[in-house]
Amino acid sequence: MIEKDLYIALKTVCDRVYPIKMPEDAIYPTITYMVIYDGQDQATNGNLMSRSVRFQVDVWASSYSEAKTLKDAIVNEVIGLKGGSISAQDLYEDQLELFRELIDFKIKRT
Numbered sequence: 001m002i003e004k005d006l007y008i009a010l011k012t013v014c015d016r017v018y019p020i021k022m023p024e025d026a027i028y029p030t031i032t033y034m035v036i037y038d039g040q041d042q043a044t045n046g047n048l049m050s051r052s053v054r055f056q057v058d059v060w061a062s063s064y065s066e067a068k069t070l071k072d073a074i075v076n077e078v079i080g081l082k083g084g085s086i087s088a089q090d091l092y093e094d095q096l097e098l099f100r101e102l103i104d105f106k107i108k109r110t
Helices: 002-013 064-080
Strands: 017-019 030-042 048-061 083-093 098-109
Touching: 002 017, 002 030, 002 048, 002 064, 002 098, 048 064, 064 083, 064 098
Parallel strands: 017 030
Antiparallel strands: 030 048, 048 098, 083 098
Protein backbone atom coordinates (compact mmCIF):
# COMPACT_ATOMS: atom_id res chain seq x y z
CA MET A 1 0.00 0.00 0.00
CA ILE A 2 1.48 3.31 -1.10
CA GLU A 3 0.11 5.37 1.80
CA LYS A 4 1.47 2.93 4.39
CA ASP A 5 4.90 3.01 2.72
CA LEU A 6 4.87 6.81 2.84
CA TYR A 7 3.86 6.81 6.53
CA ILE A 8 6.75 4.47 7.39
CA ALA A 9 9.17 6.66 5.42
CA LEU A 10 7.95 9.82 7.16
CA LYS A 11 8.35 8.18 10.59
CA THR A 12 12.05 7.69 9.84
CA VAL A 13 12.32 11.48 9.53
CA CYS A 14 10.16 12.51 12.52
CA ASP A 15 8.32 10.62 15.26
CA ARG A 16 5.29 12.89 15.05
CA VAL A 17 3.42 12.08 11.81
CA TYR A 18 -0.32 12.58 11.45
CA PRO A 19 -2.82 12.09 8.62
CA ILE A 20 -4.58 15.26 7.48
CA LYS A 21 -4.31 17.38 10.66
CA MET A 22 -2.10 17.61 13.70
CA PRO A 23 -3.47 17.46 17.23
CA GLU A 24 -4.07 20.75 19.05
CA ASP A 25 -1.37 19.90 21.60
CA ALA A 26 1.20 18.95 18.96
CA ILE A 27 4.89 19.11 19.78
CA TYR A 28 7.06 20.52 17.00
CA PRO A 29 8.44 19.60 14.62
CA THR A 30 5.42 17.72 13.32
CA ILE A 31 4.57 16.26 9.93
CA THR A 32 1.08 15.99 8.43
CA TYR A 33 0.17 14.28 5.17
CA MET A 34 -2.89 13.80 2.99
CA VAL A 35 -3.87 12.12 -0.24
CA ILE A 36 -4.66 14.70 -2.91
CA TYR A 37 -5.43 12.23 -5.71
CA ASP A 38 -5.63 8.45 -5.86
CA GLY A 39 -6.04 7.16 -9.40
CA GLN A 40 -5.56 4.02 -11.38
CA ASP A 41 -4.28 3.90 -14.93
CA GLN A 42 -5.73 0.99 -16.92
CA ALA A 43 -4.64 -0.67 -20.12
CA THR A 44 -7.11 -0.97 -22.99
CA ASN A 45 -7.94 -4.59 -22.10
CA GLY A 46 -9.01 -3.52 -18.59
CA ASN A 47 -5.95 -4.80 -16.72
CA LEU A 48 -4.51 -2.49 -14.10
CA MET A 49 -1.22 -1.08 -15.36
CA SER A 50 -0.28 1.33 -12.61
CA ARG A 51 -1.57 3.32 -9.67
CA SER A 52 -0.72 6.97 -9.06
CA VAL A 53 -1.20 8.64 -5.69
CA ARG A 54 -0.54 12.33 -5.20
CA PHE A 55 0.31 13.47 -1.68
CA GLN A 56 0.74 16.71 0.18
CA VAL A 57 3.12 16.59 3.13
CA ASP A 58 3.48 19.54 5.47
CA VAL A 59 6.38 20.09 7.85
CA TRP A 60 5.59 22.30 10.86
CA ALA A 61 8.56 23.63 12.83
CA SER A 62 9.54 26.42 15.20
CA SER A 63 12.51 27.48 13.06
CA TYR A 64 13.06 27.95 9.36
CA SER A 65 16.24 25.86 9.34
CA GLU A 66 14.53 22.94 11.08
CA ALA A 67 11.66 23.04 8.59
CA LYS A 68 14.09 23.05 5.64
CA THR A 69 16.18 20.21 7.08
CA LEU A 70 13.10 18.03 7.53
CA LYS A 71 11.84 18.95 4.06
CA ASP A 72 15.14 17.82 2.52
CA ALA A 73 15.00 14.53 4.46
CA ILE A 74 11.42 13.92 3.32
CA VAL A 75 12.30 14.60 -0.32
CA ASN A 76 15.08 11.99 -0.06
CA GLU A 77 12.61 9.47 1.39
CA VAL A 78 10.07 10.21 -1.35
CA ILE A 79 12.70 9.70 -4.04
CA GLY A 80 13.41 6.31 -2.46
CA LEU A 81 9.73 5.43 -2.85
CA LYS A 82 9.95 6.24 -6.58
CA GLY A 83 8.27 9.58 -6.10
CA GLY A 84 8.32 12.07 -8.92
CA SER A 85 7.28 15.61 -9.76
CA ILE A 86 8.28 16.84 -6.31
CA SER A 87 7.67 20.49 -5.52
CA ALA A 88 7.99 22.42 -2.27
CA GLN A 89 6.93 25.81 -1.00
CA ASP A 90 8.10 27.86 2.00
CA LEU A 91 5.27 29.17 4.16
CA TYR A 92 4.84 30.85 7.53
CA GLU A 93 1.71 30.44 9.64
CA ASP A 94 1.20 33.68 11.59
CA GLN A 95 -1.45 32.40 13.99
CA LEU A 96 0.63 29.38 15.00
CA GLU A 97 3.96 31.21 14.69
CA LEU A 98 5.36 28.23 12.82
CA PHE A 99 7.41 27.74 9.69
CA ARG A 100 5.81 25.37 7.22
CA GLU A 101 7.17 23.48 4.24
CA LEU A 102 4.48 22.27 1.85
CA ILE A 103 5.70 19.34 -0.26
CA ASP A 104 3.63 18.02 -3.17
CA PHE A 105 4.50 14.86 -5.10
CA LYS A 106 3.19 11.78 -6.86
CA ILE A 107 4.15 8.15 -6.29
CA LYS A 108 3.42 5.77 -9.12
CA ARG A 109 3.45 1.98 -8.84
CA THR A 110 2.93 -0.70 -11.45
